[in-house]
Amino acid sequence: QVRLVESGGGLVQAGGSLRLSCAASGRIFSVRAMAWFRQGPGKEREFVAAISRSGATTYYTDSVKGRFTISSDNTKNTMYLQMNNLKPEDTAVYYCAATSIQLSPDILEPKRFGAWGQGTQVTVSS
Numbered sequence: 001q002v003r004l005v006e007s008g009g010g011l012v013q014a015g016g017s018l019r020l021s022c023a024a025s026g027r028i029f030s031v032r033a034m035a036w037f038r039q040g041p042g043k044e045r046e047f048v049a050a051i052s053r054s055g056a057t058t059y060y061t062d063s064v065k066g067r068f069t070i071s072s073d074n075t076k077n078t079m080y081l082q083m084n085n086l087k088p089e090d091t092a093v094y095y096c097a098a099t100s101i102q103l104s105p106d107i108l109e110p111k112r113f114g115a116w117g118q119g120t121q122v123t124v125s126s
Helices: none
Strands: 002-007 010-013 016-025 033-039 045-051 058-060 068-075 078-083 091-098 118-126
Touching: 002 091, 010 016, 016 033, 016 091, 045 068, 045 078, 058 068, 068 091
Parallel strands: 010 118
Antiparallel strands: 002 016, 016 078, 033 045, 033 091, 045 058, 068 078, 091 118
């Protein structure tokens, strides 16, 4: 079993920045990709960004391209999401997730990820 713990959320003004972290523990040898999802008020959980185990492959949803950067440090078993130029519509609970499936554009949906963190709130004020 893989355990994921997010941190780094908070309240920020529009145009500001935050960096989220996701620390992984447990059976991390089984993880082939990790991702960030978010769920805004009254909305379904949506894909934000994903990274392969090696870090060589990344994917982003269109609305965050050029503003968010996903990265990982395998020596620390930690994944990051650097969020710049934040907008009020980025307000959501952000979740990190892990999967044993090889990363591809076909798996960028919640049901393909078996391990989840508890979520961290990001609020962007206008």
